[in-house]
Amino acid sequence: MKLYWSEGTPQSFKVLAAIAGLSAPTVELQCVGQEECVVPFLSHPQVPALQLDCGNYLFSANVICQYLFALNGMEQTNLTNQWLEWEAIELQPAVSAALYSMVVQGKKGEEVLQLVWKVLDYIDQSLAKTNTPFLTSASESTSDVVLWGTLYPLLSQASLLPEKLKRLTEWFHNLSSSEVRMKAVESVLKGKGVQAFKTYLQKQPIPAILRLKPTCNDPEDREPVEHALSEEEVAAATSTWLKGLEACPKPQQRLHPILPQKNKRNILITSALPYVNNVPHLGNIIGSVLSADVFARYCRLRNWNTLYICGTDEYGTATENKAIEEGLTPRQICDKYSAVHANIYKWFNISFDYFGRTTTTHQTMIAQDIFQRLLERDFLLTDTMEQLKCDKCDRFLADRFVEGICPFCNYEEARGDQCDKCGKLINAIELKNPHCKVCKETPRVKTSKHLFLDLPKLKDSLQEWLNKSWGSGDWTSNARLITQSWIRDGLKPRCITRDLKWGTPVPLEEFKDKVFYVWFDAPIGYLSITANYTDQWEKWWKNPEQVQLYNFMAKDNVPFHSVIFPCSLIGADDNYTKVNHLIATEYLNYEDGKFSKSRGVGVFGDMAKDTGIPADIWRFYLLYIRPEGQDSAFCWNDLLLKNNSELLNNLGNFVNRAAMFVCKFFDGHVPEMVLSSDDKKVLAHVTVELQQYNRLLEKVKIRDALRCILNISRLGNQYIQVSEPWKRIKGNDANRICAGTVTGVAVNIACLLSVMLQPYMPTVSATIQAQLQAPSECNILTDDFVCVLPAGHKIGLVNPLFQKLENDQIESLRKRFGGAQPKDQPVPTTKKEPTVDAGDTGKSVDIHKVKELTEDVAKQGDLVRKLKNQKAEKAQIEVEVKKLLDLKKQLAHAEGKPF
Numbered sequence: 001m002k003l004y005w006s007e008g009t010p011q012s013f014k015v016l017a018a019i020a021g022l023s024a025p026t027v028e029l030q031c032v033g034q035e036e037c038v039v040p041f042l043s044h045p046q047v048p049a050l051q052l053d054c055g056n057y058l059f060s061a062n063v064i065c066q067y068l069f070a071l072n073g074m075e076q077t078n079l080t081n082q083w084l085e086w087e088a089i090e091l092q093p094a095v096s097a098a099l100y101s102m103v104v105q106g107k108k109g110e111e112v113l114q115l116v117w118k119v120l121d122y123i124d125q126s127l128a129k130t131n132t133p134f135l136t137s138a139s140e141s142t143s144d145v146v147l148w149g150t151l152y153p154l155l156s157q158a159s160l161l162p163e164k165l166k167r168l169t170e171w172f173h174n175l176s177s178s179e180v181r182m183k184a185v186e187s188v189l190k191g192k193g194v195q196a197f198k199t200y201l202q203k204q205p206i207p208a209i210l211r212l213k214p215t216c217n218d219p220e221d222r223e224p225v226e227h228a229l230s231e232e233e234v235a236a237a238t239s240t241w242l243k244g245l246e247a248c249p250k251p252q253q254r255l256h257p258i259l260p261q262k263n264k265r266n267i268l269i270t271s272a273l274p275y276v277n278n279v280p281h282l283g284n285i286i287g288s289v290l291s292a293d294v295f296a297r298y299c300r301l302r303n304w305n306t307l308y309i310c311g312t313d314e315y316g317t318a319t320e321n322k323a324i325e326e327g328l329t330p331r332q333i334c335d336k337y338s339a340v341h342a343n344i345y346k347w348f349n350i351s352f353d354y355f356g357r358t359t360t361t362h363q364t365m366i367a368q369d370i371f372q373r374l375l376e377r378d379f380l381l382t383d384t385m386e387q388l389k390c391d392k393c394d395r396f397l398a399d400r401f402v403e404g405i406c407p408f409c410n411y412e413e414a415r416g417d418q419c420d421k422c423g424k425l426i427n428a429i430e431l432k433n434p435h436c437k438v439c440k441e442t443p444r445v446k447t448s449k450h451l452f453l454d455l456p457k458l459k460d461s462l463q464e465w466l467n468k469s470w471g472s473g474d475w476t477s478n479a480r481l482i483t484q485s486w487i488r489d490g491l492k493p494r495c496i497t498r499d500l501k502w503g504t505p506v507p508l509e510e511f512k513d514k515v516f517y518v519w520f521d522a523p524i525g526y527l528s529i530t531a532n533y534t535d536q537w538e539k540w541w542k543n544p545e546q547v548q549l550y551n552f553m554a555k556d557n558v559p560f561h562s563v564i565f566p567c568s569l570i571g572a573d574d575n576y577t578k579v580n581h582l583i584a585t586e587y588l589n590y591e592d593g594k595f596s597k598s599r600g601v602g603v604f605g606d607m608a609k610d611t612g613i614p615a616d617i618w619r620f621y622l623l624y625i626r627p628e629g630q631d632s633a634f635c636w637n638d639l640l641l642k643n644n645s646e647l648l649n650n651l652g653n654f655v656n657r658a659a660m661f662v663c664k665f666f667d668g669h670v671p672e673m674v675l676s677s678d679d680k681k682v683l684a685h686v687t688v689e690l691q692q693y694n695r696l697l698e699k700v701k702i703r704d705a706l707r708c709i710l711n712i713s714r715l716g717n718q719y720i721q722v723s724e725p726w727k728r729i730k731g732n733d734a735n736r737i738c739a740g741t742v743t744g745v746a747v748n749i750a751c752l753l754s755v756m757l758q759p760y761m762p763t764v765s766a767t768i769q770a771q772l773q774a775p776s777e778c779n780i781l782t783d784d785f786v787c788v789l790p791a792g793h794k795i796g797l798v799n800p801l802f803q804k805l806e807n808d809q810i811e812s813l814r815k816r817f818g819g820a821q822p823k824d825q826p827v828p829t830t831k832k833e834p835t836v837d838a839g840d841t842g843k844s845v846d847i848h849k850v851k852e853l854t855e856d857v858a859k860q861g862d863l864v865r866k867l868k869n870q871k872a873e874k875a876q877i878e879v880e881v882k883k884l885l886d887l888k889k890q891l892a893h894a895e896g897k898p899f
Contacts, residue, residue, distance in 0.1 A: 002028040003064070004038045006047045008200045010099065011061040013188040014149030015048045018065045020184035027068070034200055040263045056545065062088055062146060063471040069142045079136045081467050083143035087150060089477060094119045095150055097207040102154075103198050105228050113160055120168055123147070127167035133174060140175070148175040152185065153194050202230050206688065229684050237684035238675065240784045249303060251780050257534035258307045258353060260546050267299045267306040268540050268577065270526045272553035272561075273313035273358065276337045277322035280344060281595040281604045282634055283588035286622040287554035291585065291702055293350045294623065295550065297759035298697045301781040307540060311356035311529040312338045315503040316518035317400040317417075323502075324438055330502040334359055344605035348615050349762050356529035358521070363528035367504045367521055370572045371496075374453065379571035381452040381493050388416070388428045388443035390436040396499035397428060397436055397443050404431030417519075423556050451511065452493035453520065458567040459491050465570060465578065466562070473548075473580040474699050476628075478555050482584075483562040494564060496520035523565040542575045550581045550700070558584050583700050586627035590634050591818075603634070603817050611813055613805070616761040617643055623760055626703040636814040640805045645854055646710055652802040654716040655753065655768055658746035659798040661720075665729045670747060670793040671740030679741055682719050686712055686749055687785045693756060694783055709756050716749045744791065747772065751788050755779055764801055771798050853891040860884045 003019075005012035019027065027050075032038055038049050039057045049059040050067065058064050062084050070076060098115040101107040126135065134144045155161045155172055163169065176182065189196045240247075260266040271292035274280055280289075289310060296308035314334040323333045338357055345355065374380050388397040395401070397416060406414035407430045411421035416428035428434065429445055436443055455462075466487075470480060496517050497506055503515025515521075531537040540547055551561050562582055569576040589595075595602035603611070608618050621639050624646070625632045662670060675683075693708035725739035754768035755778060769778070773796045778788045789795075864880050 001026075001053055002030055002051045004030050004032050004036075004047050004049045004051070006032055006034045006036075006200075007188060007190070008196050008198075009034060009047060010096070010150075010153060010197060010200070012048045013153065013185070014146065015061050015064050016184045016188055017149040017152065017181055018145045019068050020178070020181045034203075058472070060472045063468070065146050065149075066142060066467075066471060069145075074142055076142065076467065077136060078463075080141050080143045081470075083135055084146060085470055085480065087143070087147050088471075089480075090122075091119050091147065091150055093207065095154055098154055098160075099194060099197060100201050100204065100207050102157075103194055103201050104230065109159055112154075113162070116154065116160075117162075120162065120165055123171070124165040124168040127171055133171065135171075144171075144175060148172065152176070153189075153197065157194065199232075202232055203236075204691075206692065229681060229688075233688070234677075234680050234684045237687040237785065238680045240687070241675075241683050241787050243784075244786055244790065245775065245777055245788050248777070248780055248782060248784065248786060250777055251301075252303050254300070256353070257536065258305065259534070259536055259539050260543055261305050262546070265302075265304040266540075266543075266547045267296075267304050268547050268549045269296050269299070269306065269308040270549070270551050271308075271310045272551075272557045273311055273522055273525050274341060275316075275318050276312040276314045276334050276341065276357075277319055279337075279340060279604050279606055281602050282590070282608075282618075282622060283554075283595055285344075285348060285605055286588055286626055287585045288552050289345060289350050290348065290619060290622060291583065291626065292550070292552035293352075294702050294759040295552070295583075295697070295700055296353075297351055297762065298781070301755065301758060301779060303780060306353075307530075308351065308353045309356075309526060309530050309533065310350075310352050311354075311358060311525060312341050313518070313522045313525060314338070314357055314359040315515070315521055317498070317500060318518075320500060320502050321400050321437060331359070340606060347609050348605070348619065351762075354529065354533035356525075356532050358525035358528060360528055360532055362531040363521075363525060364504050366528050366531065367516060367524045368507045370524060370568055370574075371507065371516070373572040373574060374568065377571055377573060379454050379457060380496075381454050383450065383452055383493070384447045385450045385495060386429050386445050387448050387499070388434055389446040390439065390441055390443045392439045392441045393436060396446070396448060397434075401437050402428050402431065402434050402443065403437055404434035407432060418556070420556075425559070448499055449511075450495050450497045450514070451506065451508075453496050453564070453567060453571070454493055455491035455563070455567055456493065458571055459487070461570045462491075462563065462567055463487065465566060469578070469580055473582075475582045476584045476700075478586065479558050479562060479582040479584040482555060482558040486559050486563050491563070494520075519560045519564060520568065523560060523568075541577050544575065544577045547577045548580045549577050550583060551579045552583045553585075555584045555586060558582065581700065586629070586631045588622075588625070588627050588632055588634060591636070591814075592633070601818065607817070612809075614763070616763045617647070617802075620647065620706075620761055623702060623706055628701065628703045636810050640807070640810045641854060643802065643805045645858065648802045648804055649858060650710060650717065651713040651753070652800060654713040654720070654746075655750045656798065656800055657720055658716065658743065658750045659771055659795060661725055661743040662747050662795050663798055665725070665739065666743065668795055670789045670791055670795070671744050672737070672791045673741045673744040673787075674737050675741060675745075676738070678723075679745055682715070682745060683785060685715055686752065687783070689715070690752070690756070690785055691783045694781065697759075706760060709753060709760070712749065712753060712756070716746055716753075719749075720746055744789075747795070748787055748789050751778060752785055755781060767801060771796050853887060857884065857887045857891055860887055 003015065005016060016029075032047060034047070035045050036047070037045050038051075039046050039059050046059045048061055048064060049057050050064045051057055058067055066076060066084065094116045098112050101115060102112045123135075127133075130136075132138050134140050135147065136143060151172065156176075161169055161172065269292050271288035274284060274288070278284075292308060292310070296306055299306040312334070314330075319330045319333055322337075323330045326333065328336070334357070342355060345352070371380075388402050389395070390397050390401075400415050400417065402416035403413055404416075405412050406419040406422060406424070406426065408424045408426075409419060409422040410432075411419050414420070414426060414431060416426065416431065416434075418425050434443060435441065466483065469475070497511060497514045498517045499513070500515050503518070504521050506512070506514050506516060527537065527541050530540055553561060561579060566578050569578055590602035593601060595604070609615070617639075621642055622634075624642055625634065625638070662668060665671075673679075689708045689712045693705050696702075696705035696708065720742065723738065723742040725742045728735035728739035728742075731739075750768065751772055751774050754765045754772070754774065757768070758765040758779065768774075772789065773794060774788065860880065860883055864884055
């Protein structure tokens with residue numbers, strides 16, 4: 001085995017410190033440069049990396065440590081794994097931010113300590129609770145060494161090791177007493193302490209903790225956080241800019257069928273298969289297909305070999321139920337609604353490589369093959385199950401044919417398989433006051449024989465796989481927690497058959513009248529849909545060594561993708577590709593309630609195009625409020641504000657101004673650019689935002705990455721406003737050169753924004769590029785901001801990108817999608833200013849007042865930034881800042897929110 005590491009990188013430091021003193025196996029150490037690509041199938045540098053004897057690579061520091069410790073006989077307990085997960089999710093980001101603030105930004109003492117106080121206190125309290133010298137027991141474990149390796153660069157500074165956290169201090173000093181470990185530490189730090197990391201940290205984007213706010217629906221503070229640029233960053237950004245488009249890789253041509261390629265980053269993306277008979281609402285769309293589409297488009301811009309697969313889930317109780325309601329056959333229902341889904345996603349510009357269906361021959365063949373392999377390996381049980389049977393309909397009431405009161409949360413409309421309110425899975429007989437959904441009669445309990453997947457027998461193999469996937473992949477925190485709760489509560493045999501006719505038939509004579517349960521059958525649809533796309537589908541789905549699989553879904557789908565389906569594949573034992581990255585959203589609500597097709601509440605996919613609002617505006621707003629860390633809500637008033645402020649006044653205004661200056665002052669040709677020190681700083685600031693955008697999207701932080709685009713356009717507007725090219729063009733030669741440079745740089749920023757926008761707003765992206773007549777070769781994303789439109793480049797006709805949304809238009813849509821008004825509710829006849837409810841405050845919000853104050857805040861913010869850039873007197877700046885804060889306070893009050 002060979003370990004590639006690099007001097008001055010925190011992760012290399014952690015691995016070297018952690019493995020110091022391990023007796024076996026022998027690991028060859030090779031020091032490489034920070035920018036050296038050692039993993040052949042990754043297009044970016046990734047160290048440390050451990051090359052195994054079989055040729056495979058491990059390139060997560062924690063996974064490398066776990067692997068080597070396991071070879072040395074150090075047992076990986078559940079508690080150890082929990083600590084390692086916490087280290088990756090909570091500790092690493094906090095320590096990275098603290099190191100960055102100390103080394104790059106020059107902060108000291110309390111300013112640094114406050115960034116890590118919460119995680120340090122957590123460790124201290126945990127040690128106190130266990131009353132042991134180490135995290136998991138009385139002896140040192142993998143988790144102790146890994147956490148110590150993360151913390152040492154920081155806590156080796158005496159001022160940052162809080163004396164009041166006595167348990168933490170004892171633990172840290174105890175681990176630091178190892179001479180072998182400290183020798184490994186010195187091989188990385190070279191006596192420089194934390195300054196050894198300076199070169200590495202200066203190349204990193206500012207950590208999200210330091211610059212990004214928690215996701216919420218509240219209007220953003222328009223004053224971006226200033227990144228402290230180093231001279232090296234400015235010089236590097238300038239050098240890169242001057243290389244031009246020729247220095248960039250060329251976009252790769254995509255030829256179908258897309259298949260995995262050796263030594264390439266092969267990305268397989270799925271979004272949860274929507275039930276065919278349900279018209280998706282905005283929450284469904286953002287929860288799976290739109291989120292996956294953004295990531296798929298981004299991957300293609302990175303030249304990663306990407307396949308995005310989805311389709312309609314057509315078997316099961318829901319389809320039979322809908323067929324009865326509409327007086328059609330299940331096949332007719334599937335044909336009807338599959339077309340509805342396809343048209344909705346086409347309008348939303350979802351870029352599937354293939355959108356299929358589960359009612360196919362391939363579905364039957366693959367599902368039955370997995371079933372047979374599970375049967376042969378003794379992972380299936382036969383047992384009887386009490387079910388509800390409706391005597392009037394003469395049928396067993398599986399899943400959605402029965403409704404009642406949830407036994408867990410008392411929700412009155414729980415289904416026979418799952419409660420939509422609390423998300424818990426339910427056996428139909430557990431429902432209180434059940435009734436048949438078809439005839440409304442009360443069913444009786446009757447016994448039926450079924451097949452079960454033996455989940456307890458697969459638990460250890462599942463946990464082993466989960467530890468590996470969690471260690472190397474990006475799972476959202478809710479996906480991890482939901483999965484952990486399932487395992488913690490104890491896995492039970494899970495029924496995989498149903499007494500239905502519409503489904504994949506069970507290939508056993510004894511069960512010939514049954515079909516597979518939809519949640520055994522449906523995830524296999526990913527495989528069968530791929531098989532309908534290409535007969536070489538196994539190159540994607542039986543190739544875990546070369547393929548990285550991303551699953552996108554809402555949180556209620558997690559257990560089926562993280563427990564049940566992986567257990568089916570593990571038990572089948574046919575080298576299946578299993579999920580590496582499980583991306584789950586929280587729920588999107590509608591205004592102050594839930595979407596309801598029957599009550600006419602909320603916007604559904606087939607209605608959005610009738611609003612007159614373009615698809616890209618819908619995409620933007622849904623992605624802006626994407627429920628990444630908590631539930632969020634669609635709000636009409638917020639849609640108006642975001643469109644008019646972020647799109648029209650910020651992004652659209654900048655792109656239009658930059659292009660119009662080229663047309664008005666330079667006859668439509670990009671002028672010569674002679675970069676001043678201020679221009680070079682702008683290039684560096686844009687580069688920082690671009691790199692942060694890449695880091696966030698690589699981690700599938702879709703909502704946060706969108707802020708980087710808006711930050712760049714705000715920076716561009718500020719750049720133009722401060723430089724005033726419309727004035728300088730009328731001055732002397734030096735002023736005219738300056739005007740040309742600002743215009744040329746600005747229009748190149750606009751071109752970069754068109755590429756960064758492509759995953760989010762593909763139509764707007766294409767429109768900008770058409771107006772700028774940008775070369776197609778610009779559609780590639782790296783960490784470099786280069787001059788794509790050189791001096792002399794001719795741009796096209798420039799038109800505004802966005803239209804203003806008006807209050808009366810939004811109020812009309814709000815009423816239209818707000819549900820039917822009660823008949824006894826009087827219709828107001830007096831005209832008054834439109835208002836909206838401000839929630840718990842009990843006040844009304846004056847939309848016109850909010851709009852005026854929003855514009856005033858934006859203008860005052862621009863003035864403050866202009867004064868700061870002009871190095872105005874401190875007293876003058878303070879006066880204007882006070883005005884800005886007062887306006888923000890008025891805005892918060894007008895919106896009914898605290899300030």
